[in-house]
Amino acid sequence: xxxxxxxxxxxxxxxxxxxxxxxxxxxxxxxxxENETPALRSLPLAVQQKQIVVTCNYEARRxxxxxxxxxxxxxxxxxxxxxxxxxxxxxFRNASxxxxxxxxxxxxxxxxxxxxxxxxxxxVSDIVEHNLGLLNAHDLxxxxxxxxxxxxxxxxTFDASELAGHTYPxxxxxxxxxxxxxxxxxxxxxxxxxxxxxxxxxxxxxxTCAVGISTNKLLAKLVGNxxxxxxxxxxxxxxxxxEDLDNVTSFMDGHEVGKIPGIGFKIANKLRAHVLQRPAxxxxxxxxxxxxxxxxxxxxxxxxxxxxxxxxxxxxxxxxPHGIGPKIWGLLNGCDDxxxxxxxxxxxxxxxxxSYLRLDTLGEVxxxxxxxxxxxxxxxxxxxxxxxxETPAPDDVxxxxxxxxxxxxxxxxxxxxSTRPRPPDGSRNxxxxxxxxxxxxxxxxxxxxxxxxxxxxxxxxxTLVPLFHKLHPEKSGWNLSLMNVAATNMADAASEKGxxxxxxxxxxxxxxxxxxxxxxxxxxxxxxxxxxxEVKAVLPAIPNGDKGGSEDLxxxxxxxxxxxxxxxxxxxxxxxxxxxxxxxxxxxxxxSFAMVAHSRWHAQS
Numbered sequence: 001x002x003x004x005x006x007x008x009x010x011x012x013x014x015x016x017x018x019x020x021x022x023x024x025x026x027x028x029x030x031x032x033x034e035n036e037t038p039a040l041r042s043l044p045l046a047v048q049q050k051q052i053v054v055t056c057n058y059e060a061r062r063x064x065x066x067x068x069x070x071x072x073x074x075x076x077x078x079x080x081x082x083x084x085x086x087x088x089x090x091x092f093r094n095a096s097x098x099x100x101x102x103x104x105x106x107x108x109x110x111x112x113x114x115x116x117x118x119x120x121x122x123x124v125s126d127i128v129e130h131n132l133g134l135l136n137a138h139d140l141x142x143x144x145x146x147x148x149x150x151x152x153x154x155x156x157t158f159d160a161s162e163l164a165g166h167t168y169p170x171x172x173x174x175x176x177x178x179x180x181x182x183x184x185x186x187x188x189x190x191x192x193x194x195x196x197x198x199x200x201x202x203x204x205x206x207x208t209c210a211v212g213i214s215t216n217k218l219l220a221k222l223v224g225n226x227x228x229x230x231x232x233x234x235x236x237x238x239x240x241x242x243e244d245l246d247n248v249t250s251f252m253d254g255h256e257v258g259k260i261p262g263i264g265f266k267i268a269n270k271l272r273a274h275v276l277q278r279p280a281x282x283x284x285x286x287x288x289x290x291x292x293x294x295x296x297x298x299x300x301x302x303x304x305x306x307x308x309x310x311x312x313x314x315x316x317x318x319x320x321p322h323g324i325g326p327k328i329w330g331l332l333n334g335c336d337d338x339x340x341x342x343x344x345x346x347x348x349x350x351x352x353x354x355s356y357l358r359l360d361t362l363g364e365v366x367x368x369x370x371x372x373x374x375x376x377x378x379x380x381x382x383x384x385x386x387x388x389x390e391t392p393a394p395d396d397v398x399x400x401x402x403x404x405x406x407x408x409x410x411x412x413x414x415x416x417x418s419t420r421p422r423p424p425d426g427s428r429n430x431x432x433x434x435x436x437x438x439x440x441x442x443x444x445x446x447x448x449x450x451x452x453x454x455x456x457x458x459x460x461x462x463t464l465v466p467l468f469h470k471l472h473p474e475k476s477g478w479n480l481s482l483m484n485v486a487a488t489n490m491a492d493a494a495s496e497k498g499x500x501x502x503x504x505x506x507x508x509x510x511x512x513x514x515x516x517x518x519x520x521x522x523x524x525x526x527x528x529x530x531x532x533x534e535v536k537a538v539l540p541a542i543p544n545g546d547k548g549g550s551e552d553l554x555x556x557x558x559x560x561x562x563x564x565x566x567x568x569x570x571x572x573x574x575x576x577x578x579x580x581x582x583x584x585x586x587x588x589x590x591x592s593f594a595m596v597a598h599s600r601w602h603a604q605s
Contacts, residue, residue, distance in 0.1 A: 011335045013239055014216060015183055018190045019340060020122040021212040021220035025229040028118035029086050030057040032095045035206045044078050047086035054086060092117050099205060104343050106197060108149060113341040121217055123340035128189045135160055145192060156196055164191040165232035168223055168251055183237050187213055191234045218336035221261055248334040253298035262331045267315060271295060274314055275303050301332050346384055346410040346490060352376045353484035360479040369464045372485045373456040380487060384410050408446060412487035415441045417467040420482035437467045
């Protein structure tokens with residue numbers, strides 16, 4: 001093998017998963033406004049934050065507008081542009097949750113992971129494998145996709161002899177499209193499921209999306225970008241080869257290294273500098289900076305000596321995790337072993353931030369910290385409190401308050417403050433040089449009795465300002481371009497499905513519905529008393545009866561639950577007389593497994 005081109009074998013690719021990647025559009029913020037007001041779809045629409053166009057719809061882009069453009073420049077380029085304020089993110093969060101919950105409702109394994117506002121990964125391996133077993137190989141054109149494990153009537157008809165949507169590469173003939181190997185069949189079924197889910201999102205929620213279909217998160221995300229904003233693409237096999245002939249390699253080779261998820265800004269720069277043998281040139285005119293020189297994955301992968309060992313030496317350093325070389329080498333070859341995360345009721349962290357042209361006085365910092373703290377507290381209440389409104393408490397359970405307060409679904413253990421100081425030269429080039437300090441989240445944050453303004457003010461004065469002084473001990477001379485406040489290290493609270501405990505209140509609320517199918521009707525009091533007399537008549541006398549426990553004599557409640565009307569069967573009903581043992585001290589008969597406990601009772605008497 002040519003050492004210059006192939007110093008290492010291609011990493012082994014995982015082929016047993018089926019992953020869908022949904023992204024609503026390139027302009028999700030604009031789509032939310034358009035969904036609220038459909039008339040905006042035909043107009044050039046721009047969403048403003050600060051003095052910047054953070055996104056715009058496709059009509060606005062057609063007229064020359066683009067992301068990160070100054071508002072004054074956007075108005076000059078397109079005088080009739082409709083500008084809407086997008087600094088309040090509430091409507092975007094709500095829309096994102098609705099779309100995520102709809103997709104999650106179709107998942108069998110709950111592997112449904114949200115990334116930002118407008119991206120969702122779904123691992124549909126189990127659904128696809130189930131339907132693969134239902135296919136009739138002799139009549140693929142008239143297939144049925146089952147969407148429920150328990151109800152075979154829930155689903156849709158489809159043509160399993162063809163793929164739905166676009167492919168990479170475009171199939172040259174019908175034979176490739178109708179291949180019968182396992183991977184091709186699984187991807188074909190997944191493409192029809194993706195089309196069905198896209199249709200559901202549009203019909204039920206009014207949103208269009210693009211979808212990528214492949215065997216890992218990396219490939220699904222990248223291949224879905226090929227036909228935005230409202231279509232889907234499947235990455236076709238073959239996925240592995242001894243030579244550079246498989247579709248994954250040819251697909252990855254055409255991407256710029258900085259566009260590969262998992263390869264960040266700094267790593268991409270190191271790769272460019274290593275291959276080019278000099279630092280890449282940057283466009284300093286851009287607000288956030290950007291490289292003028294692209295480095296394709298093919299050029300990096302085929303560079304002499306390139307491989308996991310060389311990348312480990314090149315990229316390792318203080319703070320870099322061990323094994324960074326093999327990981328980046330895998331990404332360059334389209335390998336990604338990261339699993340789709342389980343759907344979560346609560347986010348892993350909640351973060352609020354804002355950027356500034358100049359922030360260099362303590363008074364301005366405290367003012368901004370107050371705004372960030374209020375926003376963070378509002379997010380905590382929105383995302384971490386259960387949705388149940390306060391409800392009347394049963395009069396016969398706990399006397400006192402007439403309402404049951406809302407409860408926390410999770411508690412962030414840590415609060416983190418991050419800032420991004422501007423470079424000393426005052427430049428505005430793209431930089432990730434954030435500095436952070438953390439502290440335990442104060443307990444008063446979770447108080448639902450205090451006023452929110454009071455809680456947020458305490459959070460600023462008692463926690464955030466001291467953290468800021470630790471980050472910037474000097475009294476002046478700093479100039480910040482960004483501040484971020486985050487609630488992190490989330491711990492699930494008591495819940496019905498786990499956590500550190502169980503919510504007894506909610507269990508009582510739901511017990512009537514949950515236990516309905518097993519409910520045993522109350523036995524008439526007279527019937528219970530008669531039954532008790534029968535029990536007493538057959539049980540031997542118990543010495544020191546004041547010490548007798550439920551182990552020896554059933555209480556009224558126990559006997560009522562196990563009355564003759566019960567349908568539960570005793571495990572000892574079929575036990576023969578010869579299997580019973582008699583106590584030498586009191587003469588009581590019992591199975592052998594009960595003798596130890598009975599002897600212990602005698603010892604304590």
